[in-house]
Amino acid sequence: MITLENVNKVYQTKSGNVTAVNNVNLKIEKGEIFGIIGYSGAGKSSLIRLLNGLEKPTSGNISVAGSQIDSIGGVKLRKARLEISMIFQHFNLLWSRTVRENIAFPLEIAGVKRAKRLKRVDELIKLVGLEGREDAYPSQLSGGQKQRVGIARALANNPKVLLCDEATSALDPQTTDSILDLLVDINKRLGLTIVLITHEMHVIRKICHRVAVMENGQVVEEGNVLDVFKHPNQPITKRFVKQVTEPEETNEVVANLLENYPKGKVIQLTFVGESAEQPLITNLIRKFAIDVNILQGKISQTQSGSYGSLFIHLDGDEQELNRALEFIYNQHIEVEVIANA
Numbered sequence: 001m002i003t004l005e006n007v008n009k010v011y012q013t014k015s016g017n018v019t020a021v022n023n024v025n026l027k028i029e030k031g032e033i034f035g036i037i038g039y040s041g042a043g044k045s046s047l048i049r050l051l052n053g054l055e056k057p058t059s060g061n062i063s064v065a066g067s068q069i070d071s072i073g074g075v076k077l078r079k080a081r082l083e084i085s086m087i088f089q090h091f092n093l094l095w096s097r098t099v100r101e102n103i104a105f106p107l108e109i110a111g112v113k114r115a116k117r118l119k120r121v122d123e124l125i126k127l128v129g130l131e132g133r134e135d136a137y138p139s140q141l142s143g144g145q146k147q148r149v150g151i152a153r154a155l156a157n158n159p160k161v162l163l164c165d166e167a168t169s170a171l172d173p174q175t176t177d178s179i180l181d182l183l184v185d186i187n188k189r190l191g192l193t194i195v196l197i198t199h200e201m202h203v204i205r206k207i208c209h210r211v212a213v214m215e216n217g218q219v220v221e222e223g224n225v226l227d228v229f230k231h232p233n234q235p236i237t238k239r240f241v242k243q244v245t246e247p248e249e250t251n252e253v254v255a256n257l258l259e260n261y262p263k264g265k266v267i268q269l270t271f272v273g274e275s276a277e278q279p280l281i282t283n284l285i286r287k288f289a290i291d292v293n294i295l296q297g298k299i300s301q302t303q304s305g306s307y308g309s310l311f312i313h314l315d316g317d318e319q320e321l322n323r324a325l326e327f328i329y330n331q332h333i334e335v336e337v338i339a340n341a
């Protein structure tokens with residue numbers, strides 16, 4: 001559905017050339033939810049502007065929904081862009097128009113007749129769950145409702161690709177989750193290909209099938225979300241994964257624990273997929289003469305399975321501790337001994 005080959009984007013500025021996108025190669029399949037994550041300045045916005053033809057690459061080929069976006073212009077580009085819609089962090093709604101009128105806007109531009117337009121707007125309002133709010137103005141809506149209008153408007157002309165530019169970054173965590181659920185629902189119901197850019201790993205974790213990590217204009221790591229969580233290779237990817245798997249207070253808890261329990265081992269267990277359901281702790285207590293303290297843990301759901309991280313403290317006779325560790329290693333659960341007292 002989307003292919004990028006050796007794509008570069010260089011901006012010429014007064015203080016010299018800035019390479020915003022550096023030799024990016026990506027292939028995004030039809031019906032996929034693909035996430036691009038990176039910190040500020042990584043080149044995400046530049047990349048997304050290249051995908052919808054708002055900007056041309058300095059070099060390289062970009063194909064989206066069957067159109068060679070990098071080399072077409074004029075009517076051809078306008079037609080191609082009907083297939084590529086976008087939602088934004090700050091919604092970009094028309095403030096003097098009601099919900100219904102905002103959603104109707106792209107249909108008016110596309111020349112859709114009034115009766116058909118009204119019918120389509122009603123369908124879209126139902127699809128995004130805004131029934132009863134049709135005549136409200138954007139200023140009368142919550143952030144989540146505004147983004148629902150943005151999504152309905154983006155879907156009006158039945159696009160094949162939806163680009164999401166930090167679409168939940170201005171929303172609180174609960175509203176973020178409801179908008180992400182809506183995107184998954186739309187992806188499943190309409191088979192829409194979704195590309196989203198974000199700096200939040202939670203967003204990737206919750207809805208994406210695959211992810212690309214960007215740093216200094218380059219894609220430094222790419223893969224299935226669960227695999228990237230399981231084996232992050234690059235330091236930047238490890239930092240992003242920790243956003244989700246390791247609560248901020250972990251270091252503090254571990255330091256505190258070592259003070260309170262000067263003996264034993266502190267261990268981080270990483271569960272992926274089915275192993276997250278294994279009754280490991282029960283087995284440890286039953287099989288070995290050791291004390292097991294659960295420090296903290298978190299199991300997160302991704303689109304392709306569960307992913308969890310559990311910090312435990314084991315104490316007991318040295319030999320028994322080593323036998324217990326051996327047992328854990330044999331369960332195909334990833335183990336890291338983070339502190340040996």
Ligand SMILES: Nc1ncnc2c1ncn2[C@@H]1O[C@H](COP(=O)(O)OP(=O)(O)OP(=O)(O)O)[C@@H](O)[C@H]1O
Pocket residue numbers: 011012013018019020038039040041042043044045046047
């Ligand atoms: N129009 C432009 N002219 C000159 N430089 C630009 C332009 N747009 C982006 N850049 C530069 O390109 C680099 C990548 O910026 P970009 O906005 O694509 O990153 P980003 O990952 O989207 O970050 P943010 O989330 O902060 O927007 C930055 O160094 C930025 O200053």
